[in-house]
Amino acid sequence: MEVFIQQLINGITLGSIYGLIAIGYTMVFGIIGMVNFAHGDVFMVSAFIGLIMLLILTTWLGMGSVALALFIVLIVSMVFTSLVNWTIERVAYRPLRGSFRLAPLISAIGMSIFLSNFVQVTQGPRNKAIPPLLRDVIVLMHGEYDVTISYRQLIIWAITAVLLAAFWYLVSRTSLGRAQRACEQDQRMAALVGVDVNRTISITFIIGAALAAVAGTMYLMYYGVVNFSDGFVPGIKAFTAAVLGGIGSLPGAVVGGILIGLIETMWSAYFSIDYKDVAAFAVLAITLIFLPQGLLGRPEVEKV
Amino acid sequence: MSAAKSPVLRVEHLSMRFGGLVAIDDLSFSAARGDITALIGPNGAGKTTVFNCITGFYKPTEGRIALAHGDGAIWDEVETLTDRGTRSFTRRGEALFLLERMPDFLVTQQARVARTFQNIRLFSGMTVFENMLVAQHNLLMVASGYTFLGVFAPRLYGRHEKTAVEKAKHWLEKTNLIDRADDPAGDLPYGAQRRLEIARAMCTDPVLLCLDEPAAGLNPRESHQLNDLLLSIRQDHATSILLIEHDMSVVMQISDHVVVLDYGVKISDGTPEAVRNDQKVIAAYLGVEDEEVAKVEAEVGL
């Protein structure tokens, strides 16, 4: 029983990270109908940026307060990652908008390869580890095995909840959200009624990047280890989450993320840790085959 | 008198619901063999939805759509076929099909119902001639021995392919497209594209040809040519035609039977003259004074 609850806590934490990345996938797919293959690697880049900022703060500036350091790292990472994603959209995707559907896909794959190799070349291929921060935990249950929830996990839950609420509000109530939904439905018409399509798309990419940066910082804080290859598999899992929750739906992305996180942790705990990634991919395949619109999405009826 | 002709298609109590939206409500009509039957009505009346149900692209929520090959004696088997739960029934050169139970490609392949689309669907990156060959796919597949004969016995396949080419040429000449046979279909002017779609559909040797707004976007001269084409199809190939149309010159001049739809409900059914003078039809198209709305709605059954 204790194992189950502990894994539940761990799963929700991992799932929150996936959910934050998944929002980026779902928003970009919604607005330009493209799977941004490079998004997972943008997440990885944000973790590295966070790492470097953290090292500057702790080893150079000798900052003592972990909370303040993390806060600064978060903001800095969000800023730089947004710039990265904005540039990627301008350089690799915008010239291909409206053309052949395969071209932006290949471009995104190329970008993904470029990003992960860029980090490998500039920072080295080895794992980068930092001493664990915020090791304090709260013990929830005593037993043969103590069920604990760490401060880190609580922070992740809190931030995810706050951000989800904030962006949900943004998308459904503000004019930006309306512009986004207009572009999702019919880009040309949106442009004709005065929506600045380019700006809306750029902002969407920036939001996605900012959330990925939050996920990256959380990832860095939670696991303490980053590697240049950490973009691909979490990226696929986050995309699975977006599809599972219903592509285009923000709460769906987070729900899907948490589900994937739970599946992964439960599978590793009760079955075998080797095949945990297979579980995620299998969930993706099964969802797409039997429930392509996802849990919270709307089924698409094709007009004949 | 149409009563003497046996039906080729019988639509009975057809209903189509999309979630809460009722697109077609208890529609019944029949199209007689060798007739040109027109399905008309204001925009949004559900006409294309009827087509999609007949041709197997949508699965009707309720109703029966039955099609018969042969002279019509097989219609007495329709109830037994419905009860049996299977899709079709053949007997000595005749056949009966329940189209609502068949997927789209089988409706064309077995029941021999061909259709064209409201927004033209051609293979734009292929030539006009290639479009015509694709339409004869099933025949050619069998002729090529499911590809094996084509690879290992090319000369035998070549002879079968010649028949297909001849049929393509025949229809291209009939629709006046033979000169553009090797041009990409996407390069054709609008009117020619519509004719190509009809020619391509005829290459499947249909018993029933369903045309969705074939005259849309055609000028009066082209509409006139279309009339001639449809009349000759009916005459020379014994194909029954079901068409959706807004262009009244086409409807009135060539149809034998007109069915009028409004909001998914049939409001008139008869000869073109009878329908033209029907008050309900005039009300549906032109509208009525506010005071009369309730009365007309009660008449029509809305």
Place this chain on the structure above:
Amino acid sequence: MAVAAPDTALRHEVRLNLARAGKDAAITAAISFALLLPLIGFKTVQNMRNELELETRFPLLLTIVAIITAARLFGLVVIEPWRERRALHPPAPNATLTAVKSAFANYFTPFAMGFVVVYPILILLVVPQGALKWIDNFGIQILIYVMLGWGLNIVVGLAGLLDLGYVAFYAVGAYSYALLAKAFGFSFWILLPMAGCLSAFWGILLGFPVLRLRGDYLAIVTLAFGEIIRLILINWVSFTNGYAGVSGIPRPTLLGIPFNASDEGFAATFGIEFSPVHRTLFLYYTILALAMLTAYVTVRLRQLPVGRAWEALREDEIACRSLGINTTNTKLTAFAMGAMFAGFAGSFFAARQGFISPESFTFLESATILSIVVLGGMGSQIGVAVAAVAMIGGTEIMRELDFLKYVFGNDFDPTQYRMLIFGFAMVLIMIWKPRGLVGTREPSAFLKERRTILGSFVKEGHG
């Protein structure tokens, strides 16, 4: 006075352009500085105590930012005005140039085929000492990718189905050959068709549940399947030996005559001096034959109803169904054929290497093959071949750039940058030629004359 006025106007315009370019360059400099500051400006290194420290590389950062800014400035001040002038006054068509271009287009294919056939002989004559590397790493490697490209071309280029997991069938072919050859000792020539059939079977099995998905969803599912197969290969250690891979795979023989230095060997049988080049030549011509087979089958099938149905499927699936074509079967045949050729290529790969491991069957391979097909364009055979030569040849050439060590110092390892440049090149190529190198389609049947169809009419398929 009348002469001076246009002159000042021109100078004014030039000054405006320079000012604009300057502003643009400044922004470029600022953005690239900010972008590259974290990862190039700083480097994380591990010190003696296994802790992470930061080093700075500001000179390198500033150099790179300067190069980028200079390039942008050059583009704005020199290239753009030149382009604009060319657009306004297009150069008169040069008769000789047009003649050369059309001769090139007409004779390229037979010339290329001839070149490919005599390539190893040329290499042996030009670089007898390093011949093995040039025939093997370049010739054979490129031909494997050409064959894979042609196989995937059936699925993506002809039928318009987006498959991102093609490497799975490659892996099935390779592992079937490896495991069956080691277990039962069948010859390469028997196992080759068997591997192809197994791959085709997997193609149908995997294709069946997913082929009703459209476009991007099909792409993601096929990617998922590709990864699942790779993970199973890694983790099912008792069957596949996991990461360690399968080694000691029997090499192909010429009707039972092995290519070694023994007395039954090829050299001894034919009375010539043994040289490792013999096996390489044999392998080269084998893969060439296999690739040619793939091309021939594709060309032939395009002229038959099944191939025409593939292309019609790509153009408009609903129209196909309305003509009575069972599109599910059409998709499955495309999938199965593509998988079969991948299986052939896989078993050849296993036989040539003698050793295979899951490392060779990553998503990157699927992405590479897909890029080759997309870069080729329009389902064109020759386009795919040229794209494969460019992409694979290009990345292999980068291994040969040892001379750069003299420029950048002995620590500089060009191979590290291979994949970096590869990814960047993928992006650039897509921006330059989004529909691929070949921009036209040749009809597979014609009534009176074969007229090339412009690419703008050809659809890309929705899966």
